[in-house]
Amino acid sequence: PTQLAQGIVENAVLERASTKDIFVYKTEADLASLGYANGTWNDPRTVDGARLMIGTSSIRRIAQWKHRYPNTEVENLRGNVNTRLRKLSESNWTGAIFAAAGLERIHLRPDTSVNLDWMLPAPAQGAIMIVCREEDREAWELVRPLNHPETALCARIERDFLRALMGGCSTPISALARIEFAQVHFEGNICAPDGTELVEIRKTADINVSNELGSEAGNELLRDERVQKIIQSIRDAKS
Structure with missing residues (x-):
């Protein structure tokens, strides 16, 4: 989910496995x-x-x-x-x-x-998040040492991208953030369900100013008329 249930908070994100x-x-x-x-x-x-x-x-x-x-x-x-x-x-x-x-x-x-080197993964693919109740400090303190900061940052950027595009598991949205030499490299796309149209974006930011990278990429795509047509076609298919 792009939004956790009320009273549930992210505790730790484990080191990422393969994103492929x-x-x-x-x-x-x-x-x-x-x-x-x-x-x-x-x-x-x-x-x-x-x-x-x-x-x-x-x-x-x-x-x-x-x-x-x-x-x-x-x-x-x-x-x-x-x-x-x-x-x-x-x-x-x-x-x-x-x-x-x-x-x-x-x-x-x-x-x-x-x-499939040419296929972009789902946001946070290969990552495992551990959550706990907001008031459960004992669980927080026990689990928090398992957190892998680089994976947590990349997964959050990817999920922010998904959230900005108002997507979920039934929306063909892909995203991948990678950290190299203190920079975050982001790739994302949204695709028409039948594959006829694919719109992609790439952005890079220094790691210390990368918090909004996913949201910025998603909002930038939303200004593209092709993306609006894809989103509308998905909504029409669901209605």
Whole structure:
């Protein structure tokens, strides 16, 4: 959620795991059919997307995938990790998309998987936040030493971006903040659910003046007419 419930406060954010989305494929030929070769994702315009079928239930992943491979057929994929991996193995799909952190934390990432380096993750992907009741000082003091300041800052910037765009888990909004040499590098985008339009933004700020970076990026995108059209189309679809 972009807003915690009343009386609940952020206590600590653990050091971040991988932010990557990964593609778990069935065969090397399937992977090659996506234009992946020698560890590189090649120009998607060379791919015949009509032959592709992938599994995911994430609106964000579907939107970015469709933007790159517009002719792909997407199958709904739900359930826990083991269930989704089993469904993939029993299917005739080219592959399926997972969060790297979810598979790596439980040591289930298959060898037949590659990072989707071109896909921007969900805000705070790979991060775990611990919350407590506002008045519970004992819990606060016990858990606070687990906080990883760099991860907490990046996750907050990404969630601020999501909040500024009035998004949630059903909105195809992506964001990633990284800290390098005392600077925060931010990337964010919003995509039409069918992938026809993707609007992105990149911003950099010194770490000591980066508190508003996510909000500023989101508000800047809101001034773009293309973004307003995407948001309106999402609202119309929900009504």
